[in-house]
Amino acid sequence: MAIVGARPQPQACDACTPDALRLLVQSRLAELAPSQDTLLSLAAREALLGHGKRVRPVLAMLAATHVGGRPDDALDYGCALEMVHAASLVLDDLPCMDDAALRRGQPTLHRRHGEDAAVLAAVALLNQSTRLILQSRLPAETRVATLDLLTQAVGFDGLAQGQMRDLRDDPDARDALALRQINDLKTGGLFVATVRGGGLLGGGDADDLMRLSAFGEAVGFAFQLYDDLLDACSTADALGKDVGQDRETTTFVDLWGEGRVRAAVRQSLLSAADAVGRDSPLSLYVLDLFQQADLGI
Known part of the structure; x- marks a missing residue:
């Protein structure tokens, strides 16, 4: 593992393509x-290993290589991020939240195994994500730093608070500023933790981490806007998950319309690319994800 503060030289990497990294993550x-x-265990395995692009682990590994480290430097951290993401989807699908029927083309976990199993599987995955970092061979200060990033992205300044606000904020108060705050908490925080943590593990300096954070913020906003578009424009068959979940609330699609939201996604992707370089594998990977979506982005 790279040690924070060291500046390793960028290494040629035949296995640094996103597809190769995704397969490496899946195996781990x-x-x-x-x-x-x-x-x-069955419920947690299904939540964790179901079909998915593994976007966050791949981004973490690409961030490590972006600052001169190796993909392996951020592999387990990326897997911890995926555990958090999987747990958040299980909780988001519960009847007390979105009451979703489909996730990744399959019945949601609580419909397959019951709400009790779904909640406890999510808690266990969140616990295992921190345990994975604690058990790593990283220097103690690096373990603390990455744990701080991860736990901040989940708790009162991250996912949990963002979801609470999304569920309970006064609908009349959901203007563009409020929605951006919710999105930064619910989606952006984990993307910032993803690339900042990857950069930290790859040996990045303060300037690297600042640029990666800006990249993560912009990418997080683009993904949330994209999710709003999917909910409004796509179908359950195409996505493998429920659509129309946002009918009872206000999103950027409601405030701005589809055309402006697509323009905002493009602008966010440009901002992300400017933060780390338009030819960076980080930028190219994210741009390719959105181009594959074929939503006119």
Whole structure:
């Protein structure tokens, strides 16, 4: 693992393509997934190993290589991020929140195994994400720094607070500023933790981490806008998850209309690319994800 403060020279990497990194993540997640013959383990495995692009782990690994490190420097951190993301989807789908029926083309976890199993699987995955970092061979100060990034992105200044506001804020108060604050908490915070943590593990300096944070903020906003568009414009068959979940609330699509939201996604992607370089593998990977979506972005 790279040590923070060291500045390793950028290394040629034949396995740094996003597809290769995704496969590496998938293999490592399979090793890390719980293997006990219990309902809790089964539910957690299904939540963690279901079909997914593994965007956050790939970004973390690309961020490590962006500052001169190796993909492996951020592999386990990326897997911890994926555990957090998987847990957040399970919780987001619950009847007390979105009451979703589909996720990744399959019935949602609480519909397959019950709400009790879904909640406890999510809690277990969140716990395992921090345990994975604690058990790493990183220097103690690096473990603390990455844990701080991860836990901040989940708690009162991150996902949990963003979801609470999304569920309970006064609909009449959901203007552009309020929505951006919710989006930064609910989506942006984990993207910032993703690339900043990857840069930290790859040996990045303060300027690297500042630029990566700006990249993460812009990418997080683009992803949330994109999610709003999907909810309004796509179908459950195409996405493998429920659509129309935002009918009872206000999103940027409601405030701005589809055309302006698409323009805002493009602008956010340009801002992200400017932060780390338009030819950076980070920028090219994210741009390719949005081009594959084929939503006129």
